[in-house]
Amino acid sequence: xxxxxxxxxxxxxxxxxxxxxxxxxxxxxxxxxxxxxxxxxxxxxxxxxxxxxxxxxxxxxxxxxxxxxxxxxxxxxxxxxxxxxxxxxxxxxxxxxxxxxxxxxxxxxxxxxxxxxxxxxxxxxxxxxxxxxxxxxxxxxxxxxxxxxxxxxxxxxxxxxxxxxxxxxxxxxxxxxxxxxxxxxxxxxxxxxxxxxxxxxxxxxxxxxxxxxxxxxxxxxxxxxxxxxxxxxxxxxxxxxxxxxxxxxxxxxxxxxxxxxxxxxxxxxxxxxxxxxxxxxxxxxxxxxxxxxxxxxxx
Amino acid sequence: xxxxxxxxxxxxxxxxxxxxxxxxxxxxxxxxxxxxxxxxxxxxxxxxxxxxxxxxxxxxxxxxxxxxxxxxxxxxxxxxxxxxxxxxxxxxxxxxxxxxxxxxxxxxxxxxxxxxxxxxxxxxxxxxxxxxxxxxxxxxxxxxxxxxxxxxxxxxxxxxxxxxxx
Numbered sequence: 174x175x176x177x178x179x180x181x182x183x184x185x186x187x188x189x190x191x192x193x194x195x196x197x198x199x200x201x202x203x204x205x206x207x208x209x210x211x212x213x214x215x216x217x218x219x220x221x222x223x224x225x226x227x228x229x230x231x232x233x234x235x236x237x238x239x240x241x242x243x244x245x246x247x248x249x250x251x252x253x254x255x256x257x258x259x260x261x262x263x264x265x266x267x268x269x270x271x272x273x274x275x276x277x278x279x280x281x282x283x284x285x286x287x288x289x290x291x292x293x294x295x296x297x298x299x300x301x302x303x304x305x306x307x308x309x310x311x312x313x314x315x316x317x318x319x320x321x322x323x324x325x326x327x328x329x330x331x332x333x334x335x336x337x338x339x340x341x342x343x344x345x346x347x348x349x350x351x352x353x354x355x356x357x358x359x360x361x362x363x364x365x366x367x368x369x370x371x372x373x374x375x376x377x378x379x380x381x382x383x384x385x386x387x388x389x390x391x392x393x394x395x396x397x398x399x400x401x402x403x404x405x406x407x408x409x410x411x412x413x414x415x416x417x418x419x420x421x422x423x424x425x426x427x428x429x430x431x432x433x434x435x436x437x438x439x440x441x442x443x444x445x446x447x448x449x450x451x452x453x454x455x456x457x458x459x460x461x462x463x464x465x466x467x468x469x470x471x472x
Numbered sequence: 473x474x475x476x477x478x479x480x481x482x483x484x485x486x487x488x489x490x491x492x493x494x495x496x497x498x499x500x501x502x503x504x505x506x507x508x509x510x511x512x513x514x515x516x517x518x519x520x521x522x523x524x525x526x527x528x529x530x531x532x533x534x535x536x537x538x539x540x541x542x543x544x545x546x547x548x549x550x551x552x553x554x555x556x557x558x559x560x561x562x563x564x565x566x567x568x569x570x571x572x573x574x575x576x577x578x579x580x581x582x583x584x585x586x587x588x589x590x591x592x593x594x595x596x597x598x599x600x601x602x603x604x605x606x607x608x609x610x611x612x613x614x615x616x617x618x619x620x621x622x623x624x625x626x627x628x629x630x631x632x633x634x635x636x637x638x
Contacts (some may be wrong), residue, residue, distance in 0.1 A: 194629040223540030232549045235502045285502050290543060291550040293500040301503040302485065344479070349485045354507035360492040361511035375514030378595040382607075386522040386591060387545050388536030399599030 187470035188424065190338035195314035196337035197465055199266070200337035202312035205303050206264030208458045209280060212300065213257055222285070224249040226290050234293055235285035244286070253283050263307075266317020268396060275310035277301075296451055299459045302346040308433060310339040337470075341423060348419040351436070355416030368413050370405030377405075380447050394449055412439055426466050433460035513515045514595070517609060520549065521556050521590045523568055525583035528579065539568040552588075561588045561614025569617035588615035 206462075213220070224246040243249075259276035262268065284297045313319040314336070316327050323329075327410050358367045375410045381395040398404060409417075424430040440454040453459050487507035493499040496512050504521040523535035539547040555564060590612040610624035 219542070219544065223547065226541065226547075226551065227555075230554065234500075235504070281503055288502040291547040293502050293505060295505060295507060295509060298503050298505055302481070305481055309481075342548070345482060349482065350505075350507065353486070353489060353505075354509070356489060357492065357506060357508050357511040361496060361508070362513040363511075367511070369558050372514055373510065374599070375595060376510050378599050379514060379518050382518055382593055382595065382598050383520050383549065384545065386520050386534045386593070387540075387549060388523070388534050388538075389545065396599060396601040399601075460560055 186334065189341045190334040191467045191470040192332040192334050193337035193467040195311065195320070195336050195468060196309065196316060198310050198312040199316040199320075199345065200460055200465060201303075201339065202266065202269075202307050203264055203316060204261055204461050205300065205307055206276075207328055208456060209260040209276075209300065209304065210257060210264065210295075210455065212452060213253065213260070213283075213424050217221050217253065217257075220253055221246070221250055223287055223290050227429055230290050232291070233285075233289040236282060237248065237285045237289045249283075249286060252286075256283050258279050264311075265317045266313035268462070269311075269313030269317065269319055271313060273308035273312065277304045280304050288360065291363060296453065298350055299347060300453045302350070303343050303459070303462075306339065306342045306346060310342070311335050336442075337467045341467050343462035344429060344466065345423050347462070348422050348432075351416045352420035355413055355419070358416075368406070368410045370402060370407070370409035372410045373412075374399070374402065374405040377447050380449060380463070384448065389448075392446075394446055398446060408442070411435075415439060422463055426468070429463035429466055433463040436460065479525070487498040500588075502526060517592050517594055518598065519590060519592050521553050521614065522589065523565075524587040524589050525572070525580060526587060528560050528584050532587075535568070535572070535580065535583070539571050540564065556588060556590065556614050561591065562617070563615070564588050565615030565617040569619045573620045583619055585618050587613060589613055 224244075228243050233240050246251075256276065256279040259272055259279055262272040262275045267407050284301055288294055301431045309328075313335070314331075315329055321326055322328055358372075359365060361367065363369075363372050377395060378399065384393045415432065418428075419432060422432045436454065437457060437460055440451050443449050443451070444455060484504050488501065488504050491500075491506045498506065498508070500506060500508055506540065523539055524532045524535075525535045526532050537545050537548045540552050543551070550563065556559075565586050565588045568588070572580055572583060572586060591608060592608050592610035594607045
C-alpha cells in the first residue's frame, strides 16, 4: 500500500512540480509585475477619483471590511503609489522575499479598496491571485537584482521542483476561477438552460443598452448579432464547456494551451461584441503560465 | 513555508462557492469571488437611471456618465441608482447641469436642460434595432435643471417623480 501511495505521489510530483530552471518563475514575475505597473500606472487618475467618491457609496469587501469608514483620500493615494514602487522592485527582483509579499499585500488591499465603492469588478482577480503565488515562490532566483547579488549572474545554473511548481499553482488558481464562473451559471436561475444562449443574449442587450443610455458610443454589432439566436447558443455552450473544463489545464500541457487559446479568444470576443474589457485576460499574461509549463519529468 | 502558503491559496479561491447556496442576491467579495456575472436571469425589460440632455427644439439624447461621477460607467451607474432612490435626483440634475456648463464640451454645447430619468426599456425591441422611442416603455423624471448661462431653456414638461408610460 505504501509503495502504491509513494508511486502515486511521485507521479503527481513529476507532473505538477517537475524540476525546472529558475527562469520559469522569473519570466512570470517580470510579466506579472510589469503588467501591474502598466495597469495601475494608466488608471492612477481613475483610482484617485474613486478614493474621493461620496462616502455613502462605501461598501467594503474582502480585507477592507476592517474599515468602518473610508480612508482619507491622501492615505489611499499613498498606498496606491506605494504599490507602484513595490511593483517596480518586484519586477526588477530586488529583495523578493520582502518586496514580494509586501507588494502582494498592497496590491490586494488597493484593488479590494477600489472594489468597495459600488460593485465588485472581476478584472483584477487573476492579477491579484497570480501575484500572491509569485510572492510565495522563489521567483527572483534568475533575471533579477537578487540573482546578480547572490550568484553574480542573471542565469544561475540550477534546477528545482519549486521552479516547476510555480506555473502549476498559477494555473490552478486561474482554473478554479473559471470553474467557479461556470458553476455560478449552472447554479443560477437558468440552470442548464443557460447553455441555450438566451440568457447571454439578454446580458449582451443589457450591457449595450446601459452603455448607450449612459452616453457611451452605441455598439452597432449588438443589433447585427441580436436576432441570430443560434449564434448565442454556440457562444454560451462553448464558454460553459471552457469554464467547466478549466481544471484540465493543471494536468496536461496540451489541454492548457488549448484552454489558453480558447479563453483568450473568448475574452477578445466579449470585448468586440459586448465591449466588456478584462484587461489582464486580454493582455495574455493570465495565460502565460500555461505556455511556460515545463514538461512532466520522466522517471 | 512557501508551499504551505501557496497550498492555502487554493481552498481560499474555492471557498466562495459556498455563496451559491445563498441564491442570486449573495454579495460578491474580492479577491476571493464567486463570479456571478452573466448568471442572473434577465427579464424582458431593463431599468436604468441616467441623464438626458434636452436641446432647445425639445429633442433629447443620453448624456455621458462623466457628468454623474467618477470611477467608470458601472460604478457611477450603481452610485447614481442608490442616490436617486434616496431622493437626490434633483441635486444630481443641478450638479450635472453645472458641470456641463463649466466643461463646455463641443458635442454638448446645444444642450439647454439636463434631466435625471429612470427609464424602462424593452430588450427585444432594442435588439431588433428600433430607435430609442421604439424601445422605451416608460420614463420617470427624477430631476431637471436648466444649463446655467444657456438661453432657450425649455420649461419642464413633467414634475420630478412623474412618470410617462409608452
